[in-house]
Amino acid sequence: MKTFNYHSAKDVKEASKLASHNSAFLAGGMTTLPSMKLGLASYKDIIDIKRIKKLSGIKVTSKTVTIGAITKHVEVANSKEIKKAIPSLTALADGIGDPQVRNRGTIGGSIANNDPAADYPAACIALNAMIITNNRKIIAENFFRGMFETCLKKTEIIEAIEFEIPQKSxxxxxxxxxxxxxxxxxxxxxxxxxxxxxxxxxxxxxxxxxxxxxxxxxxxxxxxxxxxxxxxxxxxxxxxxxxxxxxxxxxxxxxxxxxxx
Ligand SMILES: Cc1cc2nc3c(=O)[nH]c(=O)nc-3n(C[C@H](O)[C@H](O)[C@H](O)COP(=O)(O)OP(=O)(O)OC[C@H]3O[C@@H](n4cnc5c(N)ncnc54)[C@H](O)[C@@H]3O)c2cc1C
CATH class of the missing domain: 3.30.390.50 (CO dehydrogenase flavoprotein, C-terminal domain)
Structure with missing residues (x-):
């Protein structure tokens, strides 16, 4: 068993301050925990961001759908507002993994991880998404850099993802x-x-x-x-x-x- 320090951050500022080259944020833990259990990754500090209110929530306007980073796949799949604006996005969320994964996995964790076979990165590119972090706004095409690689800095936290509502998709x-x-x-x-x-x-x-x-x-x-x-x-x-x-x-x-x- 590898030891690590567990921190529960109260806000984005604290979470960012605790982060280092040897830490991971804990959103749903759907990638982080299995990777640690299998010995594929180890961290000195695990920074739990699940209690940070600013990172949750869904906002729909006439032009955009904005989803907080710790929003779970099941919440996107079940959102009537999102379904009305971008039905393909709720369908995508509903097709991720299995009920257990959808009940823990988060949109921010999915795109930060950038698995080459993940679904949300495709939505980000197709829907001209803006990735909103604690430091800047990044166009999706510039965000995904390579296999499991994004342009995020170690202390940078995704706060929300803003999708453009298409005519059809x-x-x-x-x-x-x-x-x-x-x-x-x-x-x-x-x-x-x-x-x-x-x-x-x-x-x-x-x-x-x-x-x-x-x-x-x-x-x-x-x-x-x-x-x-x-x-x-x-x-x-x-x-x-x-x-x-x-x-x-x-x-x-x-x-x-x-x-x-
Ligand atoms: C069995 C299984 C089946 C799956 N099937 C699918 C599938 O069909 N399609 C699909 O797309 N995905 C699938 N997934 C992935 C899943 O949907 C999760 O989104 C993904 O594993 C990330 O998990 P998480 O959100 O719990 O993030 P975590 O595991 O908590 O974190 C993952 C990484 O993201 C970083 N991170 C998390 N949140 C933030 C943030 N706000 N800002 C900056 N960095 C952050 C962490 O530091 C960590 O490096 C599957 C996973 C499993 C285990």
Missing amino acids: SYQKLPNPASRYAVVGVYVAKHKSGVNVSITGAKSCVYNDKDLAQALKNNFSSSAVDNVKISSSGMNSDIHASANYRANMVKAFAKKAVDAC
Whole structure:
């Protein structure tokens, strides 16, 4: 058993002050605790942020949906307000893991962790999200840097995520049958300013497929997807799916998402 110091922070300032290169924030613990138990990670300080009121809550306006960082997946899935504004977002939350994971896992923990197969990063890119931290506001495309990597500094805390309400959108994924993480997940969102097609599960980090987005901007129909070549270069190849299979699934699920919009 590894020992560590447990802190329950009363506010964001205290949590940030306690953080160091050898600490982790405890949101739902859905990644942090299994990683520690399996010996994949160890920390000197665990900083519990669950009691910080500022980090919770859902706010919907005519243009945006803002979700506090410690909001659990089940709360997003069950939110009538979010469902009315962005139904694809509640559907995404409802498809994460299993009831236990959805009852503990948080939106802030999910995007800070940036698992290459996680669902929320795709929503952030597709819905032009702004990641609001205790120091700054970061555009989603600049936030996700690589496999399990973001631009967050060690003492930086995500306070909320602000999503732009699209004209229409849909998220479709091929779930891993055990974990429900995305083998491939495609989020299509049509905004007044253009179209985003974000892909998770296929590469080492979520990305916006500019070719698919351009094709759909010109002609928002699943037939437009047919004419786009999806290269398997740089795609993950593992026990779940080969790179070629994933490339095919990107196209198939992009079409499915457009049809479901
Ligand atoms: C069995 C299983 C199945 C799952 N299936 C899916 C799935 O289908 N799809 C999917 O997308 N995800 C899935 N997940 C991931 C899950 O949804 C959690 O969101 C994810 O594990 C992060 O957990 P957490 O929110 O409890 O964060 P924690 O584990 O508490 O924290 C994770 C990391 O984020 C950092 N962090 C947390 N909150 C903040 C914050 N506010 N600011 C800055 N840094 C922060 C912590 O320091 C830590 O490094 C699954 C997890 C499990 C265990």
